[in-house]
Amino acid sequence: MVVFNVLSVHSMFSQLLFAGSSLLNLKIRTDDYTMTEKRHYSKPTIIRHTVGVMNKYGRPPATVPMNRLVGHEVKELVENYGSPLFVLNVQELRDNYRDMSRAFMTRYPKAQIAYSYKTNYMKAVCSILHQEGAWAEVVSGFEYDIARNLNMAGENIIFNGPYKTKAELMRAFSEKALVNIDNYDEMQVIEDIAEELGTVLEVGIRINMDLNSPPWHKFGFNLEAGHAFEAVKRALASGKLKVVGLHIHVGTYIDDLTIYSRAAQGMVEFYRYIKEQLGVTLKYWDMGGGYASHNTLNWAWLPAEQTCPTYDHYAETICPILLNGPFAAEDAPKLFLEPGRALVDEPFSLITSVAAQKRMPNGGRGIVLDAGMNILSSVQWYSYNFQTGQDSGSMIEDTTVYGGLCMNIDVLRESASVPQVRRGDLLVIPHVGAYNISQSWQFIYLRPNVIAIEDGEVHVIKKAETREYVQEFEQVPDTFTK
Amino acid sequence: MDSFLHSEFTLSESGFLFDHGTGLTYTLNETGRFIFQKIQDGSHANNLVELVTSEFEVAEDIARKDVDDFFRQLKEARIIH
Numbered sequence: 001m002v003v004f005n006v007l008s009v010h011s012m013f014s015q016l017l018f019a020g021s022s023l024l025n026l027k028i029r030t031d032d033y034t035m036t037e038k039r040h041y042s043k044p045t046i047i048r049h050t051v052g053v054m055n056k057y058g059r060p061p062a063t064v065p066m067n068r069l070v071g072h073e074v075k076e077l078v079e080n081y082g083s084p085l086f087v088l089n090v091q092e093l094r095d096n097y098r099d100m101s102r103a104f105m106t107r108y109p110k111a112q113i114a115y116s117y118k119t120n121y122m123k124a125v126c127s128i129l130h131q132e133g134a135w136a137e138v139v140s141g142f143e144y145d146i147a148r149n150l151n152m153a154g155e156n157i158i159f160n161g162p163y164k165t166k167a168e169l170m171r172a173f174s175e176k177a178l179v180n181i182d183n184y185d186e187m188q189v190i191e192d193i194a195e196e197l198g199t200v201l202e203v204g205i206r207i208n209m210d211l212n213s214p215p216w217h218k219f220g221f222n223l224e225a226g227h228a229f230e231a232v233k234r235a236l237a238s239g240k241l242k243v244v245g246l247h248i249h250v251g252t253y254i255d256d257l258t259i260y261s262r263a264a265q266g267m268v269e270f271y272r273y274i275k276e277q278l279g280v281t282l283k284y285w286d287m288g289g290g291y292a293s294h295n296t297l298n299w300a301w302l303p304a305e306q307t308c309p310t311y312d313h314y315a316e317t318i319c320p321i322l323l324n325g326p327f328a329a330e331d332a333p334k335l336f337l338e339p340g341r342a343l344v345d346e347p348f349s350l351i352t353s354v355a356a357q358k359r360m361p362n363g364g365r366g367i368v369l370d371a372g373m374n375i376l377s378s379v380q381w382y383s384y385n386f387q388t389g390q391d392s393g394s395m396i397e398d399t400t401v402y403g404g405l406c407m408n409i410d411v412l413r414e415s416a417s418v419p420q421v422r423r424g425d426l427l428v429i430p431h432v433g434a435y436n437i438s439q440s441w442q443f444i445y446l447r448p449n450v451i452a453i454e455d456g457e458v459h460v461i462k463k464a465e466t467r468e469y470v471q472e473f474e475q476v477p478d479t480f481t482k
Numbered sequence: 483m484d485s486f487l488h489s490e491f492t493l494s495e496s497g498f499l500f501d502h503g504t505g506l507t508y509t510l511n512e513t514g515r516f517i518f519q520k521i522q523d524g525s526h527a528n529n530l531v532e533l534v535t536s537e538f539e540v541a542e543d544i545a546r547k548d549v550d551d552f553f554r555q556l557k558e559a560r561i562i563h
Contacts, residue, residue, distance in 0.1 A: 043513065045511045
């Protein structure tokens with residue numbers, strides 16, 4: 001027993017010694033490790049605490065990195081396609097269309113969406129929406145030509161706008177497009193066309209109402225002043241035109257549903273009146289566009305997430321009122337809707353790089369991006385969000401975001417919550433699909449690539465400009481160079 | 483009180499900073515807290531970049547730009563002279 005005990009003690013001692021040496025080794029290794037590894041670095045930052053900047057509605061914090069878009073690494077997309085870079089999530093665009101179409105068709109089965117080309121008339125965008133079933137709503141001969149070039153039948157094109165040339169109108173009527181008359185001069189041109197074609201032409205009359213402040217009186221004939229009734233009567237009086245449609249467009253980015261309900265009510269009452277007085281039977285009525293998207297307006301108190309109605313809200317506001325119109329259920333006129341912004345804004349994001357950061361005289365921070373107002377003209381309306389494209393830490397600082405143009409007015413946002421970013425870091429600006437591309441200017445910089453991603457596959461849908469492309473139609477007479 | 487600093491400050495472990503002179507409060511991130519502590523300890527401004535690079539995984543040119551910008555922020559906030 002004693003021997004056993006001695007052995008046991010010896011064994012224990014050996015084990016302790018061994019364990020001790022292991023611990024010693026481990027300690028040395030740990031010390032080595034501690035000595036060589038430095039702490040993770042982030043830009044030194046100090047943020048003053050202020051009262052009232054937070055609200056209970058909130059937004060996704062800008063510190064949450066948006067380092068992937070449509071399943072692709074943002075960094076990788078920029079490496080492959082450059083910065084800035086417009087990115088279209090095709091499935092989101094399709095879902096948007098389907099959601100809106102469902103919302104209206106379930107409440108008004110004869111509803112038909114005609115996509116407002118002017119918001120983004122890139123061929124790929126229009127094609128996707130036509131694939132989903134959208135008609136085209138165009139406001140110029142140029143846009144009409146884009147639609148026809150995409151093989152849209154004339155009869156599936158709605159031609160609006162305050163200025164249409166005789167040639168454009170002639171083409172539209174010859175191809176059976178739906179034309180909504182904006183003014184008497186246009187009506188007269190269309191009467192001439194009817195005469196030349198030797199037929200009575202079916203037309204729509206665009207009307208406006210006192211719905212907003214300031215009112216949208218630029219387009220069409222005013223209802224309250226009696227001009228709309230006169231226009232219908234005048235059109236019929238020529239014997240060359242047959243009024244089969246009424247059109248109204250209540251404004252742009254309308255998140256006040258009462259404007260739509262008043263417009264729909266006005267349409268119903270006006271239809272009832274011209275039916276009684278003039279015997280008009282409508283084949284269609286067109287509630288136009290103006291539906292808001294999830295972007296916050298510069299002058300809005302609350303973020304768009306809180307104020308932007310859903311498609312169901314819009315449909316529930318408009319459709320039940322129209323169904324009270326003066327017609328039997330089976331004779332309901334076709335209902336056209338002309339969304340643009342609401343469909344294409346959200347599926348697009350812009351990836352942009354930080355070009356510089358600077359400390360402003362008031363102590364605030366400024367950052368300069370490689371994207372400016374030339375490709376982001378909607379900053380006039382929207383307070384865009386700037387999400388980091390990588391982990392930029394949790395310290396958010398109030399920041400003035402400047403575009404890269406050498407112009408003092410090129411400010412993308414006076415005050416945005418942006419984490420600590422440095423030159424070369426990426427920012428993602430969501431919801432940029434409406435107007436920014438169709439209104440972009442070639443100014444100072446070349447316009448960037450636009451890509452679309454669907455089912456993991458990346459497609460370039462608009463190539464970045466080159467100097468040669470920009471100067472293609474310029475000419476320098478020999479006498480200027482001798 | 484260090485000559486750099488405008489008034490007396492209390493800095494917590496978590497980076498919460500209280501200005502005894504004005505009553506204003508701030509939050510510093512880890513690097514900012516490190517630099518501020520060095521300022522409180524009396525480190526000279528010229529040594530701060532070196533202190534930062536020896537403590538954190540960062541290149542000297544980046545640290546220099548960032549420390550400069552941090553100082554501008556502190557000056558504009560009237561935290562340092």
